[in-house]
Amino acid sequence: MNKLSLLTGLFSVLLLTGSALVKAQPTEEEIVAELREKAMSNTLAYDILETLTTEVGARMAGTPQDAMAVEWGVKKFKELGFDKVWTEPVTFKTWIRAQEAAVLVSPYPHKIRITGLGFTVPTPLEGIEAEIVHFKTLQDLIDSPADSAKGKIVFISQKMERFRDGRGYGPVVKARGQGAVEAAKKGALAIVIRSIGTDSHRLPHTGMMRYKKGVKKIPAAAMSNPDADLLERILARKKPVKMNLKVYSHDGPEYTSYNVIGEMTGSEYPDEKVVIGGHLDSWDLGTGAVDDGAGVAITMAAAKIIGDSKYRPKRTVRVVLFANEEQGLIGARAYAAKHKVDLDNHVTGAESDFGAGKIYAFASNVAEDNLPVVKKMAELMKPLGIEYVDNKAGPGPDLIPMYSLGMSVFSLRQDGTDYFDLHHTEDDTLDKVVPENLSQNTAAYVVFAYIAANSEQKISRGITKTH
Amino acid sequence: MNKLSLLTGLFSVLLLTGSALVKAQPTEEEIVAELREKAMSNTLAYDILETLTTEVGARMAGTPQDAMAVEWGVKKFKELGFDKVWTEPVTFKTWIRAQEAAVLVSPYPHKIRITGLGFTVPTPLEGIEAEIVHFKTLQDLIDSPADSAKGKIVFISQKMERFRDGRGYGPVVKARGQGAVEAAKKGALAIVIRSIGTDSHRLPHTGMMRYKKGVKKIPAAAMSNPDADLLERILARKKPVKMNLKVYSHDGPEYTSYNVIGEMTGSEYPDEKVVIGGHLDSWDLGTGAVDDGAGVAITMAAAKIIGDSKYRPKRTVRVVLFANEEQGLIGARAYAAKHKVDLDNHVTGAESDFGAGKIYAFASNVAEDNLPVVKKMAELMKPLGIEYVDNKAGPGPDLIPMYSLGMSVFSLRQDGTDYFDLHHTEDDTLDKVVPENLSQNTAAYVVFAYIAANSEQKISRGITKTH
Known part of the structure; x- marks a missing residue:
């Protein structure tokens, strides 16, 4: 047996031992x-x-x-x-959530299920009572004339679409985040958006909104999808629609x-x-x-x-x-x-x-x-x-x-x-x-x-x- | 042509005329x-x-x-x-609905979504705060000892079953109609039932309840199905569960x-x-x-x-x-x-x-x-x-x-x-x-x-x- 054979032999033994050990331990x-x-x-x-x-x-x-x-x-x-x-x-x-409520005052009285958006400022105790001005999308609001919402409550009605990967969220959630700023720029007193959500229940969706330095802080809320459907049907009747919005939530x-x-x-x-x-x-x-x-x-x-x-x-x-x-x-x-x-x-x-x-x-x-x-x-x-x-x-x-x-x-x-x-x-x-x-x-x-x-x-x- | 033939002939003419008229007017x-x-x-x-x-x-x-x-x-x-x-x-x-709210006070604080049942009497302004006593069915409450609910709020947890013909309603709706009377007989301060409904949303179901002459009128409400599920999970932990119930609804x-x-x-x-x-x-x-x-x-x-x-x-x-x-x-x-x-x-x-x-x-x-x-x-x-x-x-x-x-x-x-x-x-x-x-x-x-x-x-x- 030469040195090489010996080495080869030893190596084989080691290999065998190695595979025995591997056998004892399962693979990854x-x-x-x-x-x-x-x-x-x-x-x-x-x-x-x-x-x-x-x-x-x-x-x-x-x-x-x-x-x-x-x-x-x-x-x-x-x-x-x-x-x-x-x-x-x-x-x-x-931010602390307190009582929140909305009603349509005219032309038809209805309770509207809303929830304040995260970090909204409150309304006065008596609420904000004003006519609704309707925009289908945030972009429509942005593109509207300078005083398009003056003295009014902005309503954005865009619906979220349902997808397995949730890609319907991105296009609509901007209305929640930026809606208050864009509405305030057009002179609005408050904004109430259609909930960012795909359900049809009287359960509004909350979530964060943002204010911007130099732009007036106005109250911001979301209404449930069935309430938004109702409001759209009422708006389709082309009479002025007045809402009273009470949001008492506030910073903590x-x-x-x-x-x-x-x-x-x-x-x-x-x-x-x-x-x-x-x-x-x-x-x-x-x-x-x-x-x-x-x-x-x-x-x-x-x-x-x-x-x-x-x-x-x-x-x-x-x-x-x-x-x-x-x-x-x-x-x-x-x-x-x-x-x-x-x-x-x-x-x-x-x-x-x-x-x-x-x-x-x-x-x-x-x-x-x-x-x-x-x-x-x-x-x-x-x-x-x-x-x-x-x-x-x-x-x-x-x-x-x-x-x-x-x-x-x-x-x-x-x-x-x-x-x-x-x-x-x-x-x-x-x-x-x-x-x-x-x-x-x-x-x-x-x-x-x-x-x-x-x-x-x-x-x-x-x-x-x-x- | 004999008389009989003449008569038969006339009859045929009448028949034909008749069917022509029927043709003009569609059948029923x-x-x-x-x-x-x-x-x-x-x-x-x-x-x-x-x-x-x-x-x-x-x-x-x-x-x-x-x-x-x-x-x-x-x-x-x-x-x-x-x-x-x-x-x-x-x-x-x-009967006039006013504000209504419930919270679990202990062992874990939770808001509970309730609605007053039709013609419930109100609670005091500070609410009724008491331990929950749980019955699976109205019958269990009826069959319980005389003071089984003394000083407590009765909770009946029976779930309504879903059927095409709605036959799940009958067996459970008695808890809504008669629950307050049976709970009062056992000394309860109030009753809150699981909603009579088949959904899983935070939307409680209202409906009529009845009082009985000679039995104390206690406030009666229903909680949403998810809230009832939660309460059952908490009760399963075998610690005393305390609720505060506020119902301001009242007769008009x-x-x-x-x-x-x-x-x-x-x-x-x-x-x-x-x-x-x-x-x-x-x-x-x-x-x-x-x-x-x-x-x-x-x-x-x-x-x-x-x-x-x-x-x-x-x-x-x-x-x-x-x-x-x-x-x-x-x-x-x-x-x-x-x-x-x-x-x-x-x-x-x-x-x-x-x-x-x-x-x-x-x-x-x-x-x-x-x-x-x-x-x-x-x-x-x-x-x-x-x-x-x-x-x-x-x-x-x-x-x-x-x-x-x-x-x-x-x-x-x-x-x-x-x-x-x-x-x-x-x-x-x-x-x-x-x-x-x-x-x-x-x-x-x-x-x-x-x-x-x-x-x-x-x-x-x-x-x-x-x-």
Whole structure:
């Protein structure tokens, strides 16, 4: 036996030993497939959501329930056995909803179901009583003569269209955000828009609006879709229509809430993390089941299932429950400000914030040489009925600030066909959530987070390093 | 030619002449089939309903809109060209809805969407704040010990089941009608039931409740189904649950409204009439589109189409828009009290008061020897997808008093699968009505009313006379 033979022999022994060891430990694919099935076969996410919606419920930023939600988050992370749990303060201005009501005074008296838009100024106690001036779209208002709304209440009637991917939202939501400013520029006393939503219930949709320096602040509200239909029918009769609008909601004091963070520590590169999460705040009308209790529950459950595995992935899975998303990504901005120094360790991330429908597709936004990792995910997503789309993913809302700094993101796309029936309304309650759909979402986040956290390649949007 | 031949010859001539005349005038079947197709091919009923819901809207008995609805009814009958239009006074006690609100105080603070039940007494201004005691059914409450609800707020959680024929209503609606009495007997301070309805929206269902002489009057309200789900989840945690209930609604003064009546006069027996109609009042929350604007519109449209025919039926078609059905068939009782002297001329009738769904079946309640007339109707109903059921029809609510006196009735059965989603809620609005379904209903009432009004036999429940 020459030296070469000896070496070859030794090498063979090592190889055999190696494959024996490999046999003892399942492959990554086997591990992830098993965790995926575990996620599919239980209702962990639904159970988490049940406690959040039942024991906290509506949790608008700055309300007592905001603090209850933070407490719930910390306690729930600990109960679930997360390795590290902590909070990070987030300070913001608040807004307090008080009584709100509207009636048509003439030509036909009707109660109109409205809700104040976030950060609207109040009307006088006696309300604002004025004639309605109707614009079909925000653009029609913008294009109208300088005094087109002088002394009147602007009504914008554009309807949101229903799509699986929610693309009907973008074209109409500007009326909510910018309507008050544009109406005030035309001399309006107030604005009431058709709700930004796809339902036909007497449940108006709230959401943020903005004022602009130098433009008069006027009260802004939304009416339910059936009320808007009624108002359009009355306006079609070509008689002057007068409304009395009472909105007593008003600004509140500054408030400090918290991003709530839980981690399942990685086995090899614990400082590097895959970030998943949702936002912990909701609007005040519903109990925030689909916006965004579902996202909170799905991502907590996914990390829990990964953390419970005998085979911890190399990197940490971090779940961030962002504070105050609804009133302007306040928690997300605070997170980015604090963690930008650690940007390189934020390997990639995905936020769940589009309700509780099944995931039907996913997209990545990673460096070209990470695509083999994405392919691996795609194979493991297929049994969930999820197809890979492209490498042009955008971030969920709370990952926008980190994405802007350069962080890689994934987008796990939920069926949002019914999402805007419930979004920002009193109807955002647990009964709208199908437990099996949350399990499927959890399974998809398990696949994404495990593969991303366990990859040899460190995922990034730029040049990829390998350990 | 002998006398016999001559006679036979003459008879043949007469027969021929006769059949020539018959040719000139279409058969009854042809006339009705044509009117039925006319009803199917236009949106007359929907157009009538559009004006009622838009120009009047919610019209609870005793409110200013009750008077507006009466005015609307008279005007609409006249516009439609009815031969006779008049009103008959109906006097009743009223009830006024004021502010109503509920919150769970502990263990978890939640707003609970409630509505006061009709004729509830008010709470004190500060509300009633007490522990919840939960009963699954009214029967469980009745069967509980004497002081089972002492100092507490009773919650009855039984859910209504969804069926096409609405048979889920009967078993649960007793909790609304009798709950306050049974709860008071057990020492309760107030009662809040799960809404009698099949939807999952934050829109509670109102409806009548009753007090009993000698039993303390306690406030009574209903909460929306999602709120009841939430409360049940909280109660499952086995901690004391405290609610604050504020109901400021209260009794009002006596009021006189009107049954509004329009007739298309019969060509041979104008004093004999077939009665169709609906009730003109609604609850105050929605605009009464399906309860019972639809019934009003369907029957007005059917009579209009019959009245416009060149071939008027022998008897009069009378449309009665009953006052104040919701608070106890008050208009219907007044009608029966006034018209019982004319009972023999009330040949038969049918009320439309089960929403705006398609009619899928009809039943009669007539003397045996009227069944050939019913068979004729059945043949003409078939193309509308309507099957004949049996001769055991019960009356629509507003025909109960006349039926009790012995009047014959028909029942045209609407698909009520979704009816109790909307019934007595804010969501009872025009957008829920499919115009084509109203046309199908109108066509069915055309068939029923024309055949009944034109029959040689005078329809009745007892021995039948033929003119």
